[in-house]
Amino acid sequence: MEQITNYPYDSHIRFQLTASTPATFSIFLRIPQWDSKASMTVNGMLGSRKLMPGSFAEIRRLWRNGDHMELDLPLVNRLEAVDAQHPDIVALVNGSLVRMASRSDAREAAPELPQEPFTRAVLLSAKQISTQSDQWTAGTGAGILRLKPFLDIQDEKFTT
Secondary structure, eight states: OEEEEOTTTSSEEEEEOOOSSOEEEEEEEEEOTTOTTOEEEETTEEOSSOOOTTEEEEEEEEEOTTOEEEEEOOOOEEEEESSTTOTTOEEEEETTEEEEEEHHHHHHHOTTOOSSOOOHHHHHTOEESOTTOSOEEEEOSSSEEEEEEGGGOOSOOEEO
């Protein structure tokens, strides 16, 4: 089976099966807890069963060479507390990606508010710059805040 995707940057995941002979077996796909709008097709046909967040979807059938599945996990913005001890300190999460601001960008966007410069509304207003970019921006009133996925941060200092 080949997985064709740009996940977690893109919501669409395609699985292509190569089989020398048809066989009946199950394939299990994990549906993330955060995704209540996940959908799946097999050979272009939408499944009739609701996918349950936080569970595994089982697809049991006779599989043939060239069969394919497509899983869509809509990447919705949400705020999550950084831990249980600090419920008011939140991070912007899009799908499975935590969006972070470099400290230099954060200071430029709101230098007068060094401790907690961004409201929940500002974080939730963040938008992707373009479909070709993994960078997002949010307006702060004092400037533009640039956000990028945590896994793309290298040697930079960052903030949630």
